[in-house]
Amino acid sequence: MILLRDLGLSLNGRPVLNGVSLEIGRGEILGLAGESGSGKSMTALAIMGLLPEGAELRGHLRLNGLDLLSLSDRQMCRVRGRDLGMIFQEPMTALNPVQRIGDQVAETLIVHGEATRAEARRAAARLLNRVGLPPDRFPPTRYPHELSGGQRQRVCIAMAIALRPQLLIADEPTTALDVTTQARILDLLKGLVAETGMGLLLITHDLAVISGVADRLAVMRRGEIVEEGPAASVLADRKHPYTRALVAASAHRPTTPPPPPPPGPPLLEVREARRSYPAVHSGLFRRLPPHRAVDGVSFGIARGESLGLVGESGCGKSTLARAVLGLDPLQGGEIRLDGEVVRAGAAMPARLRRKMNAVFQDPFGSFNPRHRVARLIAEPFHLGGRPSDADERIDAALEAVGLDPKHRDRFIHEFSGGQRQRIAIARALIARPDLIVLDEAVSALDVRVRAQILDLLADLRARFGLSYLFISHDLSVVRSSTERVLVMQAGRIVEEGATEKVLHNPAHAYTKALLSAAPKLKEPE
Amino acid sequence: MLRYALTRLLSLSLSLIAASVAIFAAIEVIPGDPAAYMLGLNAAPETVAVLRDELGLSGSVWARYLDWISGLATGDFGISYTYRVPVAELVAQRLAVSLPLAAYALALSTAIALPVGLWAAARRGRGADLGIMAATQLGIAVPNFWFAMLLVLVFAVKLRWVSAGGFPGWEAGLGPGLKALTLPAVALALPQAAILARVMRSALIETLGQDYIRSARAKGLSRAQALRRHAFRNALIPVLTILGLQFSFLLAGAIIIENVFFLPGLGRLIFQAITQRDLIVVESVVMLLVFAVILVTFLVDLAYAAVDPRLKRR
Structure with a gap:
């Protein structure tokens, strides 16, 4: 049905795609895998004819x-x-924030002259119902900000399938979603392919996502297809070394052994932490009960320990992390770092502040784009005054995270996503903290870069005796990088224990659900 | 939405009270006694005292403030020291010129700026865009009184389409009134339009980089359709902010233009009142302008919420 033959693409003279040949038939799901920058998204945009300016396309591209x-x-x-x-x-961000979701779905029909406004509205309601947004709970009059990420992705799917296209291209459709939502969205896509007979081009950096869904699999590297064939056999045989590298990265475990914990009191103690947010107003005077984001959570982290915290988005993980960091006040309970109370709202003494630092999910958004790297990394120095050996320490921090100290005068946009996250880690390290809170720190990175960052974190922990609070929705990350894990659901800790034990032999139904939703690559026999 | 409007309304009333206190206090500390000024240098102190009583300038500060405020609330603005007519009457006459002029200029500048901004954004980086950007730069740089004189020279002196100045009054009919206001409105509107068009363009260009524009294109919308249907409304927030500021400015900031065209507007009234120490007029007009600014801000806030549903929750 869709046929790419020897497709070549250059962007402002720089080659991006080279001799790409692919074919997708009716009702077929083709997985396209590769690390970021390999040309997957450019292939998709080339098919859509939505390439950025300065793009030059050669070869054949045919639809029926x-x-x-x-x-x-x-x-x-x-x-x-x-x-x-x-x-x-x-x-x-894929939906227009100022337009109702029903109207955005209906627009596809209206733009193509397939329906009158009223017909399109009715069709939109049907489509939203089909993608799992029933009108009684999610009326088409909702605005995007009233929906979660998974629900918004459903709206995007409804928009894209409204006219029953012959080919649907899904570019990393679940990368930004947590495991349970990811499983539901993948199920929905599979169901739609079976129902409508459309072809699906599923693009992802994570082979595990493709393994249960795609019929055929193409692996892309530096703008070229290096391996292609039935998904099961490509994943089982792994003929090309790059495919092997991708598979290995997907299940990567750092090899540096964790240091033995020194004796003594715990570094971080959280007791009965509680925080709720005022409910949304459902009318002028009617109020819903407040939303309990963190509901009586207690735990501790020993010196040198890495503790995982998993749960779906909205379970309260980030609220808890912000409370630990002293950014948001608690409404009940107590947090102690190294014996001292962490009180958000009140000014935290610099000496306490210095003991912990954080790395967040978006490595670009957490840097001031107008400052050079040396200044960005040196930011924590304002806590204790700039030391006399500041410059040496900046260089040392850059070296510790595997970057060249010569890059200290560059700006943040000159680095790749993985390098940016290394800079974020260097910034967290420079004040020599005891605890680093890693809030989805590797979620935005592709599998290969993620593996490198996990190695780096394990190495730094062994060298500097750091403790980590490792927050993630991705169980494989937590499995490889923590000794203990807490499973959080709706503001409460529902299970905790040694990571291996909890993930191999989960006791709570919610942990089991999380585990079964996580995509896995089968090891070849 | 109702809740949003009510909270805005509350903050509006508080701002008004704060402003009235500030204005009253400022007038209190300004040196110069209006009674002494009106009677001249050689007046006997007794005569001045009598006149002060007559003007309501004696008595405690609080009593005078409450007197003034309760007067304002009932529409009694007091009597002008120099014109000897009720201030309300004076202001109403001037507003009949200034308000239509401001609205006329604003309508013109919006009607010019939004399409120009859209057009330039759609042709970003190309010749048309660069030309428009250069023209708007010029529009901002050229002083409006100079531009006003140029308009007079061309349209009144050379072409004789309109008169060079003056205002016949609305009694003469809508047509002549609007005709007299056209040149001043154009002179006021063009620099404002230049600013507004630039804001519109840059807001649109920022919006065009958003993911939802890409989604819209994937649905089959053309570049122009995506711009009109999706980018435009999202880009309106900064435009509304500027629009609100411009209206407030146009209402009182037209003093120079009013002088160029001999228009009996609010700007000239307040200018004359200040030079003649007609403090009661100054007080009342300033308060009225504050009220207008706050009201416009309130309307802009409501417009924000109408444009962006995310704001209704706040």
């Missing part, structure tokens, strides 16, 4: 015999949305 490359943008507009649909990685 129609040469897409010969079409003008006006003609392509008639193909997009009708024959080709696409959903993107970031559901939080």
Whole structure:
């Protein structure tokens, strides 16, 4: 149905794709895997005719015999949305914030002249119901900000399939979602393929996501397809070394052994932490009960220990992390770091502040884009005054995270996502803290970079005797990098224990559900 | 939404009270006794005292403040020291010129700026965009009184389409009134339009980089459709902010333009009142302008919420 033959692409003279040939038939799911920057998304945008300016495309691109490359943008507009649909990685920003979800779905029909406004509205309601947003709970009059990430991705899917396209392109559709939501979205996509007979091009960096879904699998590296074939046999045989490297990265475990914990009182103690948010107003005077984000949570972290905290988005993980860091006040309970009370709202003494630091999910958003790396990394120095050996320490921190000290005068946009996260870690390290809170610190990175960062974190922990609070929705990350794990659901800790034990032999139903939702690669026999 | 409006309304009333205290206090500390000024240098102190009583300038500060405020609330603004007519009457006459002029100029500047901004954003980086950007730069740089004189020279002196100044009054009919206000409105509107068009353009360009524009394109919308249907409304928030500021400015900031065109507007009234120590007029007009600014801010706040549903929750 869709056929790519020897597709080549250069962006402003720089080659991006080289001799890409792919084919997707009716009702077929083709997985396209590769690390970030390998050209997966550019392939998708080339098919859609939505390449950025300065792009030069060569080769053949046919949809049922129609040469897409010969079409003008006006003609392509008639193909997009009708024959080709696409959903993107970031559901939080993929919808227009000021338009109702029903109208956004209906627009696909209206733009193509397939329905009157009223018909399109009714069709939109049906479509939203089909993708799992029933009108009694999620009326089409909702705005995007009233939905969660998974629900928004469902709206995007409804938008893309409204005219029953022949091909749906899903570019990392679940990367930004937690495991349980990911499993539901993948199920929905599979169901839609079976029901409508459309082809699906599923792009992801995580082979585990593809393994249970795709019929065929293509592995892409530096703009070229290095291996292609039935998904099961590609994953079982792993002929190409790059495929092997991707599979290994997906299940990567750092090899540096954790240091033995020194005796003594715990570094961090959280007792009966409680925090609720005022409810949304459902009318002028009617109030819903407040939302309990963190509901009586107690735990401790020993010196040198790495503790995992897992749960779906919205379970209260980040609220808890912000309380530990002293950014948001608690409404009950107590947090002690090294014996001293952490009180948010009140000014925290610099000496206490210095003992902990954090690395967040988005490595770009957490840096001031106008400052150079040396200044970004040196930021924590304002806590204790700039030491006389500041420059040496900046260089040492850069070296510790595997970057060249010569890069200290660059700006943050000159680095890749993985390098940015290394800089974030260098910034967290420079004040020599005891505890680092890692809030989804590797979730935005692709599997290969993620593996490198996990290695780096394990290594730094062994060298500097750090403790980690490792927050993630990804169980494989927690499995490889922590000794103990807490499972959090709806503001409460529902299970805790040694990581191996909890993940191999879960006691709580919720932990079991999380584990079964996590995509896994089968080891070849 | 109702809750949002009510909280805004409350903050509006508090701002008004704070402003009235500040204005009253400022007038109190300004040197210069209006009674002494009106009677001249050689007046006997007794005569001045009598006049002060007559003008309501004696008595405790609190009593005078409450007197003034309760007067304002009932529409009694007092009597002008120099014109000897009720301030309310004076202000109403001037507002009949200033308010339509401000609205006219604002309508013109919006009507010019939004399409120009849209057009430039759609052609970003190309010749048309660069030309528009250069023109708006010029529009901001050129002083409006100079531009006003240029308009007079061309349209009144050379072409004789309109008169060079003055205002016939609304009694003469809507047509002549609007005609007299057209040149001043254009002179006021163009610099404002230049600013607004630039804001519109840059807000649109920022919005065009958003993910939802890409989603819209994937649905089959053309570049122009995505711009109109999705980018435009999202780009309106900064435009509304500027629009609100401009209206407040136009209402009282037209003093120079009013002088160029001999228009009996609010700007000229307050200018004359200040030079003649007609403090009661100054007080009342300033209070009225504060009220107008706060009201416009309130309307802009409501417009924000109408444009962006996320704000209704706050």
